[in-house]
Amino acid sequence: MAAQVVLQPSPPSLGPRKTHHHHRLGTFHALESCSTMSELKQFHSQIIRLGLSSDNDAIGRVLKFCAISEFGDLNYALQLFDRIPQPDAFIYNTIIRGQLQTQSTRTCILLYTQMLCRSVLPNKFTFPSVIRACCIEDSIEEGKQVHAHVLKLGFWKDEFSQNNLIHMYVNSYCLDDARRVFDKMPRRDVISWTTLISGYSRWGLVDDACKVFEMMPERNSISWNAMIAAYVQSSRFQEAFSLFNQMRAEKVELDKFAAASMLAACTGLGALEQGEWIHRHVEKSGIELDTKLATTIIDMYCKCGCLEKAYEVFSGLSHQGLSSWNCMIGGLAMHGQGEAALKLFKEMENEKVAPDDITLVNVLNACAHAGLVQEGRHYFDHVTKTYEIEPKMEHFGCMVDLLGRAGLLDEARKLIDEMPMSPDAGVLGALLGACKIHGNIDLGEQVGKRVIELEPQNSGRYILLANLYASVGRWDDVANVRTLMNDRGVNKAPGCSMIELDGVVSEFIAGGRSHPRAKEIYLKVDEMLQCIRSAGYVPDTDGVLHDIDEEEKENPLYYHSEKLAIAYGLLNTSPGATIRISKNLRVCRDCHHASKLISKVFDREIVVRDRSRFHHFRGGECSCKDYW
Template identity: 50%
Template structure:
């Protein structure tokens, strides 16, 4: 008996049906499957429900299958059973034609084929993809009618589609009726409220969850990042770690985005070290986010290093490094990489072109920028968008080519928006063309009446030309329209904590020491011949309205905090939400020379590296 059990398998050949099922089990692709299908015709197994169901399932649902072939097979079956219908519904629910799944279900009911509890989740997935609320409600009624309403996966699928389609009221009613809520149920509700923008309700539900998995944390953290609540996202990430939940690549990418927004380099570096320590695979998305984080946190050299170590560089990674170099004023390097990208056979997309044109604008590379702009349509068949025209207007304007910039605005194929006029107005301010600036300023008040910077900029121009009554009128109009100015805010990230400062701010726990340090720095600056640039103080450069006093600008307080909180020689990194003013720019250059300290300052549009009395922007910002 023992010898029989151990006998070689080939002494007991399988019957055709078993052999076919075995082959289908190990099938690796469509070519092999077609051969199996042909053999089934020869043996008559195409009429056997079990093997034909397995074949159909492979074609319709496997990654190496072929949905079109599955459809042909399905049409050849005389009386498909529920399993076969489900296979086709599932296949179409995962395809680019999810509406076909709903159509199949209609036919399924027409032929009186009873659905089961596996039918509805696939149908609801199609509804979610199509945001088909009416069809969802009909399927909901079918679920209740057929008695599957108490099945957890059907209920969770309903919750998901209601939440995703924006019908949160229906979702919450269903959620309240569920007796046995699992993590999937809670996640659907949290995700639904988060994506609708109701962060307060999303956070409330998240806090009530009895158990949270990585998807729970991903939903709430991603929502915070998307809503601009980067500090909240970092706080949640720390809670996630304390809860012992291992983050995946998606969460890490979101948190790196939060670090990039805050300029929190130390935390970004920690996350990078965390990834390396756990030998996690840096996929294209995570690699791109790392490059973006380092660039936006001021460490462009590390951004370049990460970029060079990405094995498969797609368009997003190339775009991230080109844009990163651009905002650091390293335009020539950005354009060299842009050319290298093209040589490798990777076609730039619309965002890549924006990065390349920005690089040319910030570095004054006029000829190169015009060549790139002209190549978009001619070489790559990419129609320039209004953002690309804005980059070229900025490029020409910065270079003092105001006439050419104005001509481009007047001849562009779309109506100029506020960004276009704003770029031209900024050029007028830089090159002191106040007459043109007045005309554009008045246009901007009509085009963008809710933007405080438009009023301030126009008022500045009137004040510069001595038309104080007009300046006062513009300021009064801004007040009458209820337009509020965004206050200047600078931050420094230190030991995982983001310290924020407003102009004249005394709320920081070390305010006394900060102001004392700035007094010492200011005195040293005066000894070196520094004179406060009162023009900006009176006239406000862009949104930077006159702060409490020129020596209490948020940038200066942040620099002073850096001095008292770091060792001599340490790089001080400051993030500003508005454009750095001329006085702070001048002061930072002199501080870098006097104290031999590098200061990296990120303002609203770009980076400034202050070193040895010079700035990387070459005073061209």
């Protein structure tokens, strides 16, 4: 009898599976070090050979590299995504992030909708990208629906989602909704606080931003900078300085963002000493001097009246970007150094740096402030044609200003008539100013009425037209303009001048007596004016709008804000020291004449920054050569 062989089931083979597992891990590990798409495609082919093309874990890793890495290829990722039979939340999150990085925000929202339709449950990593897409797309209604999903699925505790919701709501001016999200957060991080602070300040609610800032349990440099930036953006420079001093007292480290904000505040106030201190601190502390910060420093020196330092910083840059070229050219233009500005522009062209809209504005302003009419015509034509820059409203405004200042009113009016767009108040205002300078009453009256209708709340437009009427004694028309201002509730901005001494900025209002040393300052003004009378000073009363006696007209002129600031400077600086002043309005002819004589009699350089340019008074002369 033959022996019966009983076949026992063989034990499971561990070899192939173990090898398969090793291959899988090895492929994944190699994928982590992948740095090019060609390498990625090799690993992708290995995954297919291993039979893992439907494995979401494996394919998700390939997709992540393609969709969101700097070496990836989103189109390859999209083709791969379309072939995945059952994508999970990770895969959807990855492809949504990839689309968000390319600003395909509408696609992000559609992918999220598709995800829900395929019953793929979102997780906490889904919502930040989708909410951000709704924010960029300004799709507030879709954003509110996503917000409902966040609450329904229990992610109301997730800080990332909540912070993005706050950002979305403030971006769409839904500040009450943003505040509700903020108030209901169980835990807030610094991003929560600063997003709300920045949101309030963006819409001009700086006091609300300040209240939130005061509530913060702990503040870091980011939150301090957010609040300082809020004040600076609202031109509340004194409050920015106060907060900055508080920040320094609390030993908070000054970073490049706070430095940039405070340099902008120094620029706004003309606070050169404070600006120099911040610049020195940036150099000593090793703060990265990127293009933006370098340009802010150059701008501060230019607008605080220190061109030499501005050019020193500009020349010392290892790389001069377009913004730094623009800033330096604009600074030279503002100081009336038109030829130097044009020379620098030629250097910029030689360096093969292509100009933009801002460059053209600065070049034309340089020509306008220096009376370089022929050059202005040339560069307007040269830049627009050579660099294919379509002239915009501001460029036509510069040309009208250039031609108008030079007395070429007919050419300026012809240019306005031939513009491809309707002139705005800026363009017409430039022509109105030229009519005032050159005494063209008929044209000035026509233009002045149009400008007032375009900007009914701009007090400067009314004042310019009233000055035009006053210059020829049309007092009834002056009174009518004043009545129109009153009826519309338009108030004339008072003249205001600022001077920085020992790091402290003092502000003077025309005729104001709120300064603690007002009595002493007014006595100094009287002494100052008495001294320059002997040098030929006669008050220029043409700009005073009231039909009154000459003696009465003189009195308001004596106490214009820059005269008060100059007197304060003379009282508090050593002989020979430069006096630097910033003014919110254009310097009047009387103050301009007086400042020239003060610089001569008291042997001082007086640098005045008015609303549109700088005046350097020295030895009885002004850098503008009386052309402003």
